Amino acid sequence: MQQAFILSIGTELALGQTVDTNAAWLARELAAIGIRTTRHATLADELPLIVDVLKQTAAEHDLVLVTGGLGPTADDLTRTALAEAAGTDLVEDPDSLARIRAFFAERQREMPARNSVQALRPRTGRSLPNDCGTAPGVHVRIGGTPVYSLPGVPREMRAMFEAQVRPHLPVGRVIRSRILRSFGLGESDLGDRIRDLMQRGRNPEVGTTAAYALVGVRINATAETAPEADALLDRSEAEIRARLGDYVYGRDGETLPGAVLAMLATRGETLVTAESCTGGLVGEMLTDVPGSSRGYRGGVVTYANALKESLLDVPRDTLDTHGAVSEEVARAMADGARRILGGTWALATTGVAGPSGGTTDKPVGLVYIGLAGPDGTTVRRCLFGSDATRAAIRQRAALTALNLVRRRCLPSAED
């Protein structure tokens, strides 16, 4: 099995001012194609140190991946270190320079002179084009070992690894992965339903990860060939779906808002929103999905009570009697949004996101979610925990709201 070494470069990483997530991401991607990583290192921006580590690790491993240190400023030393470790000098790469100029031209800006250093590469290596930023990557051999150097910005690094590194790596035994996405069942309860499938040493390997009540079930299958691994994944996916039922809303890159929009598209229906405590987050999640305009018409963020009255026709009387955070106001907001904004469905949120503003009756974490539709209006009362952060309460509220629409649209809806 091939052994890889991952090197993360940056004083901000060495001093702990930024937590490095690139090494873990790369190690997982390598594992997926059967390349094992037993070591990472993090180094400050110090040239002799970087050169030494590059030489030593290239001698001891089959592959070295480097992230960071490719920016245009004086503390970006990776290009120089790669050339030195490879025993060569730096030359300007004309294609890279043209691409960097084009990057700025497209934004109607002139390329700062400083950015031209990003077009340098070791004479014996080649540049790897960067489609998301100005820093090209570098491929070079050090003592015969292939070294790939990528920018430290995670989004750029990931795109470049996928497009320009992975296709050139030797594939060992195939590991294929799939993630089922669920919402509404806690990680422990979900784990109880698939306990036997999660035993260590099984193939496929099954594990869970959770964030804001979104629980992902990861399935890793190992086999000699990709079709064999995929067949294993298919069988596990069917078994897990049977156990989890409607809690599963999608797989891999699918998102809860994406699932809601797909469902609306199938039914030829539309959604509008009226947000108070989530402050635009439900709309933001929906419009993050390309093509969302087909199902999402828009909404209002009525943070001030005056706007709940003027934009949504919530009666002042209802606000005065029950308070803005109440079942009655959530209902009036949803009804008003459906009537005035005009959608098949209207979602409304009102609650106490904290950290202050909670009372005994209406604690931090209390959120009412209204959903108005062709068959009437329902309101759900949620308590997201007074110890949760403002961001967590808002995330949970927005996701719960979207999931209410999804479940109302399911053939077997009980909710």
Next chain:
Amino acid sequence: MQQAFILSIGTELALGQTVDTNAAWLARELAAIGIRTTRHATLADELPLIVDVLKQTAAEHDLVLVTGGLGPTADDLTRTALAEAAGTDLVEDPDSLARIRAFFAERQREMPARNSVQALRPRTGRSLPNDCGTAPGVHVRIGGTPVYSLPGVPREMRAMFEAQVRPHLPVGRVIRSRILRSFGLGESDLGDRIRDLMQRGRNPEVGTTAAYALVGVRINATAETAPEADALLDRSEAEIRARLGDYVYGRDGETLPGAVLAMLATRGETLVTAESCTGGLVGEMLTDVPGSSRGYRGGVVTYANALKESLLDVPRDTLDTHGAVSEEVARAMADGARRILGGTWALATTGVAGPSGGTTDKPVGLVYIGLAGPDGTTVRRCLFGSDATRAAIRQRAALTALNLVRRRCLPSAED
């Protein structure tokens, strides 16, 4: 200055299944007492590898901190590796054994037999009691260099570092850090303005980090005492602010929406939003700030053109003649929002976030941002690059919109 090395042990870390946050936390704690970390490493649970790295790094550094590999199972190899690297053998520590037994007794459980291995320590070292779990730490010298080994569970590791490691470390020169936050000037252009301050070897050390056009300028000052370091930071901050001017919106944990809200609060003014391509993101960023209801009244997300007409009074004629993505519609949205929603300021966004929907005239990445205020309405045309992702275009657009409000409210506004 003392140089430390931080070693994180665990196959789950090396394979990337868990992101290590311990190394960054320890590096920050060490920096605060004047011990510099230029290297971390992450190693899989492989005995010869761990022993080699311990020996080599102990020879090259003044201090080695190790986390992980102290559990009771067969893949917990740190105790054995420490003894081997120190040239000694393992002995049972009676105090540790008694503490582990007591840990289980307190929870009314019997100590599993395998936990007794956690009471082992190198003969020449000593155990560090763990008040939060069963794994004692270990202190031992390898070739004269002090090595502290702590559990990998962050909560236990942090408590033990504070109680049992830090008090024994030599306090060297103090390093204090500060970050200035800027928006609107690219990383290269910003670097050009402070090039001389970023020269290597200067104290304070100055570097930059960038994400979505938010550029942070990090200042690390080293001195004998904290007040001296702070005085150095103050001087550098003043110098950098003089060079960057209004591009700086805050420091350390301050955010751009937070800066806008603070400015509005000082002026007793309010803001409303009318979002199309950002789909609620501006509102979401604002309401993410606790207490935002004082300055942010709310807004509308008018994704569908019909809602631009019905909620914002954008004339159908303007939409038909110029299209939804136009200077005229951005202006009408901002004017309508200010009039109908009622704020001192109204921000409007309309653009092509992609990935599809772009044309030659109106490419992906084209965004118009309108800002209506007491002194009239301005519209800015932005090109965020057709190769940027939908998420990146929306982020850039939302941040640029917020920054327009900030700059209009500045005493010296030119924008």
